[in-house]
Amino acid sequence: MNCFKNLLGIIVAVNMLLACNSSVDNPVPKVKYTGPIMQTGNVTTLYSDSARLKIKLQAKIESRYENGNAEYPKGINLTFYDPNQQVSSTLRANYAKYDKQRDSYFARGNVIVNNIKKGETMKTEELHWDKIKRQIYTDKFVTIQTKTDVVQGNGLVSDDGFVHWKILNPTGTFIVEKPQ
Template sequence: MLHLKTIRVIPLIGGMTLLFSCGSGIERVSRIENPDTLPAIHATGIEIIYSDSSIVRLTIKAPELKDFVQADTLEPKSEFPKGLTATFYNQGGGVESILSAGYAIYHIKKKTFEATGDVVIKNFSENQELHTEVLWWDELHEKIWSDQPFSITTPDGTTHGKNGFEADQSFRKYRLRGTSGQMKVKETDDGGQTTDDGGL
């Protein structure tokens, strides 16, 4: 068992960096005959910080992290078996939105997160809250989507959807599918609209 306060700095896409802060240490598991069955790193009480040009853009906190990253693993991944909370920040350092889920997997090669189990997104700038059971986040394209039923609550009411949605990762612009209920149409900064027929 290795007891480390931080591990840094791991280069990521787009000049971003990653920092781990672990509350109770990290366990490195030796290579075994089947590398898919046990993680290379097992950490508890972790915080991951994504920064771009020294500006923090995203923090992820989780009770537990399991990394399956061996070179001979067909699908390297990071698993958050007890869920996570991801906080997105704007350029000024303010909190833009928060995503929480009961379980999540980060697919390292695809650079996508798969979150399941009581997934909630709170957008503070737009005063919106989304609930669904499955959500995908594309790190490269900064988009989120789901093909599962969802609900979005705003000061103007609640909209329910049966066929999922697509949105930017800040959840300011989105396309809703199979909706019912009422939601006030708002025009975005680039002229788009947040309607069930709108586009990203």
């Protein structure tokens, strides 16, 4: 019986020593949640300056993240207004995300930009909108339908109202009139 008590005491002491000894050098790290902190449906956000509406953003779903970024997984519709509060242009895409640090948007999937006043429509698969520079741009293939022509090419730079645009590498057939 005495031998049993001694053996039990040794086993308990060894277990206590092993329990005190940190045999786990790398415990399982805590996984930080990086998903959205808020999700909202049927969103309408109005951007104004000096009490004048500049942009209306509409989306079926908006996911907001802790760092201020946002994602629009079901698409986005932007409406741009001129100083007279008239719609000047629109932008729509199947997916978009907002980068708060750069204050810019990225849109992809059936991106369509319409300049209402000029009657011009641009189509591409990806588009970046830099709010600070007030510029839209892409390095992807674009098609622009004007009132009289269809212009195509790779890459585009434009003001964010899609008034003054430039295709960086035009492709296709062009009609050039001979000077008289």
